Amino acid sequence: MGLAEAALQGDRRAMARLLSWVENGSLEGQQALATLFPHTGKAHIIGITGSPGAGKSTLLNQLAREFRDRDGQVAIVAVDPSSPFTGGALLGDRLRMRDLVTDPHIFIRSMASRGHPGGVAHATRDVVTVLDALGFPLILVETVGAGQAQVEVARVVHTVVLVEAPGMGDEIQALKAGLMEIADIIVVNKADRPEAKQTVKSLQSLRTSLPAGHHGFGTGISVEEAPVVPVGWEVPILQTIALENEGVFELTNAIKQHYDYLKNSGRWDLLLRQHAEAEVEAWLQRHFQQLLNQKIGDTGYKALVDAVVRHEIDPAKAAAQLLEAVTRPVSKA
Numbered sequence: 001m002g003l004a005e006a007a008l009q010g011d012r013r014a015m016a017r018l019l020s021w022v023e024n025g026s027l028e029g030q031q032a033l034a035t036l037f038p039h040t041g042k043a044h045i046i047g048i049t050g051s052p053g054a055g056k057s058t059l060l061n062q063l064a065r066e067f068r069d070r071d072g073q074v075a076i077v078a079v080d081p082s083s084p085f086t087g088g089a090l091l092g093d094r095l096r097m098r099d100l101v102t103d104p105h106i107f108i109r110s111m112a113s114r115g116h117p118g119g120v121a122h123a124t125r126d127v128v129t130v131l132d133a134l135g136f137p138l139i140l141v142e143t144v145g146a147g148q149a150q151v152e153v154a155r156v157v158h159t160v161v162l163v164e165a166p167g168m169g170d171e172i173q174a175l176k177a178g179l180m181e182i183a184d185i186i187v188v189n190k191a192d193r194p195e196a197k198q199t200v201k202s203l204q205s206l207r208t209s210l211p212a213g214h215h216g217f218g219t220g221i222s223v224e225e226a227p228v229v230p231v232g233w234e235v236p237i238l239q240t241i242a243l244e245n246e247g248v249f250e251l252t253n254a255i256k257q258h259y260d261y262l263k264n265s266g267r268w269d270l271l272l273r274q275h276a277e278a279e280v281e282a283w284l285q286r287h288f289q290q291l292l293n294q295k296i297g298d299t300g301y302k303a304l305v306d307a308v309v310r311h312e313i314d315p316a317k318a319a320a321q322l323l324e325a326v327t328r329p330v331s332k333a
Contacts, residue, residue: 036133050163059242075136166195191239
């Protein structure tokens, strides 16, 4: 029996080994992904994102318990920051979630961002694909606390939960250009702090200034693509105290309501297409990088970059030369 087949039958050891293959981008991992892909498309994937110190991990802890009680099984993908020196992950989530590790109904996978600036690792999408195929109805993805760069999580998940802490001051304005515009649910955690009310007011003000059609339909969608029920989604702003498990029940309900909205409005099918396009684009980039490494090598690439640094060639021409080298037919002896 192959590793993918064993994982499909619930073998946790096979599952862990399979995920390691996938994260490392090995040929075995790619083959396993191809085997598992027909089993995907059923899980509700939820992204938990926000600024450092907002309490994302603590809130995710409580959410996992609540979803476990409701849905039976939950998978967590926790993307940790990588060391800038070794590239290894500072896997703090294993410590913060140590009380969940022994729960047989909760599966946790910590992975390194490996310097990827989008708040999620390159392999996050592949790991989520595996967990989806293995039958987890809910997959929670916690991103690195990296500010606006985390908008990439929207290309992986169905529901984006933005977690913020009170007392952000002028920093809240920075959210308007990025995270606010991808958030499906906004949570002000640590709501027992005195600054919480003002933070909620500021977020409500920003919410009203978002572009028309942002979470509903009416921007960039043709008549043919429009859903049967074109009802928009009003982004709720909730308050929680994760340490006390307060507001978590309401947050869980809001996530379920967003799932129902996606299904009933037709937005789910549009997200599936968007995610498929993102996956094809990601694999195209990987294949191109592999060809570049094969035909140019690291030395040749660095030499071209050095030429740009010396202003001997402009970046556009350098990129064109790389593309030409990759697409040039192999000469026959």
